[in-house]
Amino acid sequence: MALTSWKAFNFFDVSEVKPAGSESASLFNSPEFSSICSGSDNVFLGSTQGQIRILSSAFKVVRTFHAHHPGSITHIKQIEGTSLLITLSEDLSNDPVLKVWALDKPDKKTGGPKCLSSLNVSNGRKQFPVSALATLGNLSQLAVGFANGSVTVIRGDLINDRGAKQRTVFESDEPITGVEFREGPTTTLYLATTGRILTLTISGRGQGQPAKNLEDTGCGLGCMTSDSESGDIVVARDDAIYYYGLNGRGPSYAYEGPKQLVSTFGDLVALVTQPRTDAASKASILRKFVGGGADDRYRSSTFAFLDTDLKYVAHTEMLTSQVRTVFVEWGDFFLMTLDGKLFRYHEKSLNQKLEILYQRDLYVLAINLAQKVGVDTAQRNVILRRYGDYLHKKGDYDTAMQQYLKAIDNTEPSQVIRKFLDSQRINNLIEYLEELHEHDKATVDHTTLLLNCYAKLKDTDKLETFIKSGTNFNLETAIAMCRQGGYHDQAVFLSKKHGEHDRVVDILIEDSKKFDEAVDYIHRHEPDVAYPNLMRYARVLLEHCPEETTQLFIEYYTGQYRLKKDAPVAPTQTTSGGAASAVQNLASFIPLPYRQTTVTPSPATQDNQPLSLSSEEAAAAAKADPPREYKVPKPRTAFSSFVDHPDQFIVFLEACLDETSMDDSDKVDLHMTLFEIYLDIAGSKTGPEKKKWEAKAKTLIDGQDISMDASNVLLLSHLSGFRDGTVLVREQQGLRFDIFRSYTSVGDTASVIKALRKYGPEEPQLYPAALAYFTSSPKVLQEAGRELDIVLKKIDEDGLMAPLQVIQTLSTNAVATMGMVKRYLGETIERERKEISNNRRLIESYRGETDAKRKEMDELGTKSAVFQTRRCSACGGSLDLPTVHFLCKHSFHQRCLNQVGDEDVECPQCAPTNNNIRAFRKAQEDSADRHDMFQDTLQRSRDKFGTISEFFGRGVMTAPALE
DSSP states (O other): OBGGGSEEOOOEEEEEOOOSSHHHHHHTTOTTEEEEEEETTEEEEEETTSEEEEEOTTOOEEEEEEOOSSOEEEEEEEOTTSSEEEEEEEETTEEEEEEEEEEEEEOTTTSSEEEEEEEEOOSTTOOOOEEEEEEOTTSSEEEEEETTSOEEEEEEOTTTTOOEEEEEEEOOSSOEEEEEEEOSSSEEEEEEESSOEEEEEEESTTTTSOOEEEESOOOOTTOEEEOTTTOOEEEEOSSEEEEEETTEEEEEEEOOSOEEEEEEETTEEEEEEOOOOSOOOHHHHHHHHHOOOGGGGGSOEEEEEEETTTTEEEEEEEESSOEEEEEEETTEEEEEETTSOEEEEEEOOHHHHHHHHHHTTOHHHHHHHHHHHTOOHHHHHHHHHHHHHHHHHHTOHHHHHHHHHHTGGGSOHHHHHGGGOSGGGHHHHHHHHHHHHHTTOOOHHHHHHHHHHHHHHTOHHHHHHHHHTTOOOOHHHHHHHHHHTTOHHHHHHHHHHTTOHHHHHHIIIIISOOHHHHHHHHHTSOHHHHHHHHHHTHHHHHHHOHHHHHHHHHHHHTTOOOOOOOOOBOOOSOOSOHHHHHHHHHHTTSOOSOOOSOOOOOGGGGGGOOOBOOHHHHHHHHHHSOOOOOOOOOTHHHHGGGTTOHHHHHHHHHHHHHOTTOOHHHHHHHHHHHHHHHHHHHHTOOTHHHHHHHHHHHHHHTTOSSOOOHHHHHHHHHHHTOHHHHHHHHHHTTOHHHHHHHHHHHTOHHHHHHHHHHHTTTOTTHHHHHHHHHTSOHHHHHHHTTHHHHHHHHHHHHTOSOHHHHHHHHTTTTOSOHHHHHHHHHHHHHHHHHHHHHHHHHHHHHHHHHHHHHHHHHHHHHSOOOOOOOBOTTTOOBOOSSEEEOTTSOEEEGGGGTOOTTOOOOOTTTHHHHHHHHHHHHHHHHHTTOHHHHHHHHHHOSOHHHHHHHHHHTTTTSOOOOO
């Protein structure tokens, strides 16, 4: 590429250096000035008198010492990073002298720097000027080129002056115009003559071989240098600039014009050219070795900085005088002209360069420049963003979007989005929003906008690709937008993918109205997920999927919950072709809400369909798995879900009652609730259907082992008019009298008679109540018929009522006639008469016995007793003294009585009877104070008067004696 097509800029600030002090100011114009170099924050000037002057950054002479006697110092080189300075002086009458100086080591004699080594550079005794000098960084090798075409390499320890060897490694008929080292696995010396470019290996593999010719075109003096960054050799010729590497010639850049000097400054190439003249000959090149004429300083020259990587001119200017030399120090580039002027070239900052490029709309170059200098991402993105703005203004929206995408990391998205809100730019906007999500920089609003764009374009494929790609986005927003836009399947997919099970059920029910899929999805998850969703949507699911939902309730509340699984499918034995197989494989990755357990194959593919299990086999396979472990909730928690669904509620309750592991308290709830539902349904039915449901309700009460609350059953039975239920409960509770009273209250004489026959033997008080009921009205009396006589007979036989009470009861309603009770009264009066007669005879008998006893007691107390007994009542032997006689007519030997001391003696034969009498009497006295026992006995007795007479005889009613 020709340099004339490169963009030219002014990336350098140029200023003329004015040395401080009169001595420094005159140095650059002095005829003694012969050479210059820089390094280690100093500038070194060599003179024709062999002196070295060291200048500071202010270009003030800080040190001067005499380096050579005699000789003109034509070459100076400072080893960067060290205090070593190399000087080379020439005197055409002698060999050039090379010295190495240690600037940090003073010489004790002279006070100047210490000379570490000095040697004469051999040129085969040929007196030709030195045209080029190059050294290695460690000063182990030096190369000196001469104007006669020879090159001498010096090897050795020049720092410690341990000797050095010199060898002429190259000879040519053409003058040497440049020498440069390149270090690596082998050390290569690049040679330039006026007619060729060559390489010579001076150490390592290939050492000793002849110089290798790279190109048959050479260069002028000062037109060869080394690129410190890449290590390549830069050669400037009149037609172009050439690069040479290890493999030969590299890229070249056409630039017409006679070249005077080439150098490098960082990654830039500094180039000095002269105006083209017609008299360009080989003699003009040789003239450089001996100095130019006086008119050279009045000839103009062109100076430029080139960036060969990015192909632009960083700076160019026309100089009114020829360039003498250039050097780099303190981060700046310095140029000295033949008229003694020194110019400083200070490179502008990156931001200044970018601003220049912005002004010329050269954003691509600005981006490349930023990348080359290694700016951070933030600054690079600023350039990209400005480039995008520029393209957007030009109407190149697609390319502008590409720049915005590259700068997406630290660009405020709203700045870009606002530019593409036009409906015609919606595709660009989608591209940017997608990239935002890819970089995890999208907000809720961005997700909303992107999904709205998809919806506006009706691009379902992109929408699905977006949500299935795993791109980072706000899940809540994405699902909400899919639901609002009607993309319910996509919303379900997102919810499933991120484990939002509650939301999946919500979408299937609220949006898609796929109630059967919702039940199926709930059934496929663990209890902690399934239960909350089942309870949340129980009424809706029961409304649309009553059987499946009820079955799910039954499984969960009976502790038999198992995850629903797809039926296993046998592998296909034959395939119809590769295409069909591919389609089947692809279909297996499509996220379906659930998979059917049976498949109906089409006629075309029926022979090749896989064999799947039937629904019954699938259910049996599922039951083979053990139920999940979870805390079974109480059945009462599900009752409210079955409102308005009594049929399903009954199925649920009956299934729960069949579960043997149910707690008793839960079974009570189930029985009561089921009982209430039975009665409620029976109340809405008539005929056999009503009896059917009442029979079910009766079954729950009759013979069940769960204690139901009697009051609740009675209340429900009463409110529903279910008399059998009331009866059964009262029977179980022993409330027979209440059962009887319930019949009498409704005037059901037949039921009264039935209850009387059933409960009368166990509940005698029912007969007096039946007597009052039978005589309550003529109708009831007629319905009772012969039952009145049976009741009267039972009352009479068991003494349930006194005759007077019977008469009072019969006379209450004036319904019973005398003829109805004539027989009863006759029998009662006759029995009473017989009883009175018997009582009178007993009274006379007791009275006679009492009088006899009293008479006997009086005689014992007033008359003497005659004892005629001759034998002992104990041993049966004849009585002899001492003898003891008792008033009961029994006599004993005193020895047979076992008397101890003076204690009272009682007849041994009468003692047991007397003890019984005394104990009985004491019991009577003790019971005289037990009034509660008297009252209890009186209350339970049928013959009240007889009981009172008995306790009167015991002394209960005897007034206590006064002390």
